[in-house]
Amino acid sequence: MGEVRIVGTAHVSERSIEAVRDAIEEFSPDVVGVELDRGRYAALKKEQAPPKVEDVLKAGNFSQLLFQWTLGYIQRKIGMDVGVEPGAEMVAAIGEVERRGLRLALIDRDIRITLARFWQGMSLWEKMKMIYALAASLSGPGEDGIDVDALTEQDVVTAALEEFRRFSPNGARALIDERDAYIARRIIDLSGRYERVLAVVGAGHVRGVERYLSSPELLPAEEDLVAPPRHYPWGKIIGGVFVVLFALLIISLAFSGVGFEVLVWAILYWVLINGVLAAAFTIAAGGHPLSAVTAFGVAWMTSLNPLMAAGWFAAAVEAKIRKPSTADFQRIMDAENFSEMRKVPIFRVVLVAALANVGSTLGTIAYFAFISPILGIDPTVIIPQGFANFVGWLGGLFSP
Structure with missing residues (x-):
């Protein structure tokens, strides 16, 4: 198995951009895995064609769409306030990979599966609390006091994740735990084919991914991570x-x-x-x-x-x-x-x-x-x- 190094980032942090570039320079990886799926990669590269309006309306998942757009807005708002485009650290990683002629791997689960499992897996009470929290963020975001760079510090991340689990245990399972396992599986697969693997992931995934890498027998089955959410209507x-x-x-x-x-x-x-x-x-x-x-x-x-x-x-x-x-x-x-x-x-x-x-x-x-x-x-x-x-x-x- 190859050597693996993980870089934990905040998606709107200038320091994270520098950390990614420094890690590539120092570690000289054979392959760089980034926390993206094909859809988000194409969007960052400006290669993704916008969806058709009629397809969006026919899908009928209006609440899920609003949730996705609102989350994206809040992330962009924080990014604008600190002068960093959301996902900039992933763009930096991709740029360094291309400049050095390295291999790039997309190691995150399809965002459509994640959002479907997230929204459909939450209880009605969790959805109501989530909608209220998002509405409060839109009416008064209050990002002025946020130390964005602190979002990569593990103690801060752990506290934030524990709070999110109390707020929405089912949502945390889909957004964090399942993706930890999926990302870990992709990293293990890469380490079986390359000697030096660098993984660039959000700081909230670092501890969970490392746990699975050290104890791969704990990993859930692949089909359990990518199957459409099972739920009663x-x-x-x-x-x-x-x-x-x-x-x-x-x-x-x-x-x-x-x-x-x-x-x-x-x-x-x-x-x-x-x-x-x-x-x-x-x-x-x-x-x-x-x-x-x-x-x-x-x-x-x-x-x-x-x-x-x-x-x-x-x-x-x-x-x-x-x-x-x-x-x-x-x-x-x-x-x-x-x-x-x-x-x-x-x-x-x-x-x-x-x-x-x-x-x-x-x-x-x-x-x-x-x-x-x-x-x-x-x-x-x-x-x-x-x-x-x-x-x-x-x-x-x-x-x-």
Whole structure:
């Protein structure tokens, strides 16, 4: 096995750029592994074609996209404040490799797999905390007191990682632990083919990677690190439960004898509460009034179909109006503040989709929370009585 040296970096640190160059000069590696996948490598080299707008909208992973863009913005904001482009240490490593004619290896997991496993692996509570933290960072980043160079010091890194694990244990597993194992596997593979291997990785991965290198028997199976995330479709399951509850409520009201007027109001409130909240959140996202009207018009229906979402329809209308283009993706990357990001058509479309879905979901929850006092009924009486009458009616239909 070849000799391995690891350089831990902070992605927005000038000192990290110098550390990478010094390590290559001193160690004279046969191959340099960098914490990049093919997609991010192409992006750093300006070789990556922007995604197609229609592909982004068809994918439907709006919350995940917003998370990715927001994280990227925060990293760029820190980088701009300290005068270093995010990923500059990787660019420096690539430049040195090319200048010296060395071999370059990409040793990180595909970012699409990482983000999918990260987002889908988190619990609902973790996602809510993450969204709140990101929103707070956007409204008041507070980077002025950050010592960026301290982000490569192991004690500081360890403390930060421990805090992140308390904040989101499932998120830390996908973003840190699994990637530690994946990177370690790539380094072990390189050390079997080259005598001197230099690995340039974020400081947060150094301790985990070194642990796996010293005890490779602890490494999880390769397929467990790259397989699509396995999870229950909780969103669809919960949506199905709400559909059943709504059907049960309407059937019970229809057969309980409370009167036709109460039944009509129960249905009308379903349309209004779902629609108003979906439309309000669409407007809050900066959506066009026509997008809000669309969200209002479809929310009652999409809330009864777990396979559909009000945000999809609102986003389709918003896209027709805003006319996003592939140039928008670069504009998101170039935005200097969140206000500029919100003005980019594709960002606005995705934000509308995500928030319209949030509004529709909250509308469904609010309906079941408040419909009983609004209608002036006691569900513990009406539902058993109405359902019993319904069962009796069914029995009468099928009796000889």
